[in-house]
């Protein structure tokens with residue numbers, strides 16, 4: 148008898164087809180709506196394999212109901228939507244999709260940095276709304292990117308890819324990790340800094356750490372107060388790493404200049420969220436890895452992990 152696979156979001160049939168040879172496949176039939184919790188709870192009771200996306204919260208309650216589950220493949224590099232410790236305790240394999248999205252996410256991080264620095268979205272809106280009435284000496288002005296200082300919190304795969312882009316803009320790069328990366332420092336001339344020093348010296352602070360108990364609320368009122376009044380905060384990692392209420396206050400009272408956010412504590416971010424009322428915030432709907440090539444590459448990694456497990460082989464990119 149084939150093992151059963153439940154797929155939490157509608158995926159392209161050409162990618163699913165080879166899995167049908169190895170699994171009894173069931174799939175939530177929507178690309179845009181998350182599988183409802185009660186449906187997932189019911190499906191998980193019999194599933195041997197589960198294919199998740201970041202909006203699926205795989206917590207203790209769900210794993211408790213998953214008595215036949217052996218493997219979860221997650222279509223993301225971040226896996227904070229899964230209680231990996233609880234999965235590990237039950238011997239459930241969890242896999243993710245690193246590397247294939249590194250350059251694409253770095254592109255987006257840099258694009259958001261540039262859009263925020265030069266207030267591109269507001270400039271376009273002004274043009275479309277007929278507010279471009281004349282060339283103004285100080286009209287539509289932003290801040291310089293080239294030659295400025297970029298502080299990267301989380302110099303991992305994506306952090307390094309952003310740094311390479313920053314070097315092309317003649318930026319000075321500071322970084323903060325739990326561990327120093329001597330080789331990276333020597334190769335690219337970036338400098339390690341403790342968090343307060345990075346915050347105080349950077350013109351752009353870019354967050355690229357994974358979400359964890361340790362990084363939850365890493366940037367709060369105290370840290371925002373350590374930043375320059377002219378500084379810009381960019382978060383493409385995960386919501387919840389930045390305290391959104393503290394960020395609202397810092398932006399509202401001009402303690403920092405602006406923020407660019409691809410991620411939020413609650414996603415989709417509610418339209419009445421206070422941050423959306425501010426003119427100095429550029430917002431995106433969690434699109435870091437969103438190119439056709441990269442999303443397909445992420446799916447393929449998940450498919451390969453599922454194929455390997457079904458054949459008794461070692462799945463790629465295990466996190467447990």
Ligand code: NAP
Nearest residue numbers: 225301302303304305324325326356357361383384435436
């Ligand atoms: P990675 O290679 O694991 O890099 C993470 C870096 O963060 C590492 O250098 C790590 O260094 C550092 N770090 C971890 N915990 C830390 C802490 N408590 N304090 C300081 N530094 C810490 O991961 P990646 O592939 O670059 O991805 C980074 C994150 O980006 C993912 O986890 C994901 O949440 C997010 N992401 C978002 C999107 C999007 O669509 N917006 C797309 C892709 C990824 P040390 O271990 O030395 O501390």
